[in-house]
Amino acid sequence: VIDTGAVTLAEQAIYTLIALGAGAILVAIDMRSPSSVLRYGSIAAGVISAGLIAIQHFVVLNPLLTDESTGTIPVFNLLFLAYLLPAIAAGALALYVRDKRPRWYAAMLALIAALLAFAYATLSVRRLFKGEFIALWSGLGQLETYTYSALWLVIGVALLTAGVWLKSQVLRIASAVLIAVAVVKVFLFDMSELEGVLRALSFIGLGAVLIGIGLFYQRLLTRAAREV
Incomplete structure (x- = not known):
């Protein structure tokens, strides 16, 4: 049965990680067998990832705005999956492409990684004080x-x-x-x-x-x- 319901933050996080991983794989393949298709494809994957993060992670599916449950486990919860892991992935990709792709591309990934890390830390503090549900309107x-x-x-x-x-x-x-x-x-x-x-x-x-x-x-x- 295909689930046609709304995408959750956890699902979106997995899509984002896949897109970042695809970008890294395309860069690695391009280094071995140079191709303009692979070059621009890897850049497109990174840009799409950044767009998904900016729109979905930070706004549309942000548990601060949706009041979605962040889970009951202290560390390995929704915030870990949706913010910390993508931050690590984006940061690693930024380092990997520093001398392989345009400067603006690496800078974009570094900025996204920093913003994700900031969001993870801030929302984790919110969770520490508010518990599983961290909606902005809870005070x-x-x-x-x-x-x-x-x-x-x-x-x-x-x-x-x-x-x-x-x-x-x-x-x-x-x-x-x-x-x-x-x-x-x-x-x-x-x-x-x-x-x-x-x-x-x-x-x-x-x-x-x-x-x-x-x-x-x-x-x-x-x-x-x-x-x-």
């Missing part, structure tokens, strides 16, 4: 809000490190954007809930964190320059 607690800010800063630093190590401008820009978003969120939302001494200490703490990130970035650049 947002104060501690949860603070956790997102800290998480985004950590991810921003991780992207910065990866961007310097891999010499990827896309990842460095993504890092800067994410850190900026986290800082704006802290100023406009998180600190609005605090008063007096706590608010002053929060400003000092945030300033110290930003200075630390700046020093860390400078050290990364210095180390990278020495290795060249």
Whole structure:
């Protein structure tokens, strides 16, 4: 019996992984037997994968918007299948095609991988606080809000490190954007809930964190320059 019902996020994740895998296989075959058909076919597979992720994973089938069950297992759940595995696959493909396909193609895959990893981490925090169902309309607690800010800063630093190590401008820009978003969120939302001494200490703490990130970035650049 053929199931003609709506596609679930789990099914879509499998389709996405297949498309990314097909793109990698076509590149590998093209390296052995060069062909314009294989070359453009591999690029098409990657672009289609990116489109599916942008539309289906992030919007249409996002459990934050659909309230679909993410499963009862702590780690190997729907978020793992739909966000972390595709992030790993897209990132691996981006590394594989860096010197084999146009720069924009590798950059697109790297950006998709970063966005998927960000979505996985953020939605996992949401699941930690809300449980199996993580719909946006189920509310947002104060501690949860603070956790997102800290998480985004950590991810921003991780992207910065990866961007310097891999010499990827896309990842460095993504890092800067994410850190900026986290800082704006802290100023406009998180600190609005605090008063007096706590608010002053929060400003000092945030300033110290930003200075630390700046020093860390400078050290990364210095180390990278020495290795060249």
